[in-house]
Amino acid sequence: MGNTKRAVVFAGDYAYIRQIETAMKSICRHNSHLKIYLLNQDIPQEWFSQIRIYLQEMGGDLIDCKLIGLQYKMNWSNKLPHINHMTFARYFIPDFVTEDKVLYLDSDLVVTDDLTDLFELDLGENYLAATRSCFGVGLGFNAGVLLINNKKWCSENIRQQLIELTEKEHENVAEGDQSILNMLFYDSYIEINETFNYQIGFDKGAAEQGHAWILEKSINPLPKVLHYISNDKPWNQFSVGRLREIWWNYSFMEWGYIVSTWKERGEHYSANIFKPKLTCMNLTNSWCVENMKFLAQALPEVHFHVAAHTFMADELKVLSSFQNVSLYPNSFPILIEKVLKESDIYLDINHEDKLGYIYDLVKKYSKPMLAFDNTRLPNFDDSSYESICSHERPEEMVEIIRKYMENQLCKNQSF
Structure with a gap:
């Protein structure tokens, strides 16, 4: 198969x-x-850091996609109480996924086999491929497994079309975003074999409606994807559906075991474990920290600590998707002093209210301080700064931080 990574999307909350x-x-x-792209709003960095190592050891990767900000407020009604608002997150796949084709999977399913045939399906000019809902008893297709033509979704701004249709229809539809997706793509999708989305969770509905033929269908060999639809979930204390034990087997399976099975087949790769070569810190009293995202992207080997005494706004919280940015909302001076003491550089790059005591700490611990021309402290002696860079040319600051990093490495090697 080569080393081409195959794109998969999950969505959910912590x-x-x-x-x-x-x-x-x-x-x-x-x-x-x-x-694997995981669309989320609140899953901690530490979880991503650990799971990413396992994925990379299997030749893959894990991308933290934070849906934080006004554009991701999914305040639409949903008439199915067991379905979380994060189900609407799949609308935003084009915002994060770079591949032309991506497999979206719900989180209430397990995969039991190789999905190469599905990944390699030619979508042509169709928007997606999906399995019919509840073995044809339901309406249209089930949206829990979707092979998406992301190139087409991007070029035709499908995200916006889905949002507008949802705004208009969400109170009228029975199955949330699944109904909306069916409205938009009812005649432009490929129907795929039910083994790729075997809705085993329909057992309860089939029994209620007297559809004995569904319960008599052979599940030997196991379908390639078991989808536990409805509220009769295998992780509930009790459920009437079949194959609870399959879900629990995967739930208790160790990541180390999964990695080792690939290693035995000769598929084993080095993980890119984050080991910062330099640390920078900022204390802010404002959501506006100049060029913070640019610095984090341009300097992946630098660990940036951003602290505040208050809750943080979405503009800062979204930075938590970067593994080299640590956020400390609602922090205290004694903790902030500890972070500064352990940092290499202080970045005076926040706007508006400045907290004076931080400058005393910078002086106390003899930390070099950098600022942008529009964030430097007014009426402050410029000689207190190692450098004041143009906010319109943040790459200047990137270069200065890189030089510090190189000097640090030379210093460490000389010991």
Whole structure:
């Protein structure tokens, strides 16, 4: 298959982390070289840092996609109480995914086999490929497994079309975003075999509606994807559906075991473990920290600490998707002093209210201080700064920080 990574998307919040991780373990058990995008709003960095190592050891990667900000407020009504608002997150796949084709998977499923045939399906001019809903008993297709033509979604601004249709229809539809997706793509999708989205969770509905033929369908060999639709979930204390034990097997499966099975097949790669070569700090009383995102992207080997005494606005919280940015909202002076003491450089790059005591600490610990021309402290002696860079040319600051990093490395090597 070569080393081409295959794009997969999950979406969910931290309350659903066990289900997300179970689904991820199951697909990784049978498929390597996966680039997994996880659309979320609140999953901590530490979880991503650890799971990313496992994915990279299997030739893949894990991308933290934070849906934070006004453009991601999914305040649409949903008539199915067991479905979380994060289900609408799949609308935003084109915002994050760079590949032309991507496999979207719900988190209430497990993969039991190799999905190469599905990944390699030619979508042609269709917007997606999906399986019919509830073995044809439901309306249209089930949206829990979607092979998406992301190139087409991007070029035709499908995200905006989905948002506008949802704004108009969300109170009228029975199945949330699944109904909306069916409205938009009812005649422009490829129907795929039910083995790729075997809705085992329909057992309860089939029994209620007297559809015995569904319960008599052969599940030997196991379908390639078992989808536990409805509220009768296998992780509930009790459920009436079949194959609870399959979900629990994957849930308890160790990542180390999954990695080792690929290693035995000769598929093992080095993980890119984050080991910062320099640390920078900023204390802010404002959401506006000049060029922070640019610096974090341009300097992946530098660890940036951003602290505040208050809650942080979305503009700062979204930076938590970078593994080299640590945020400390609601912090205290004694903790901030500790972070500064352990940092190499202080970045005076926040706007508006400045907290005076930080400059005393910078002086106390003899930390070099950098600023932008529009963030430097007014009426402050310029000689207190190592350098004042143009905010319109943030690459100047990048170069200065790089020089510090090189000097630090030389210093460490000389010991």
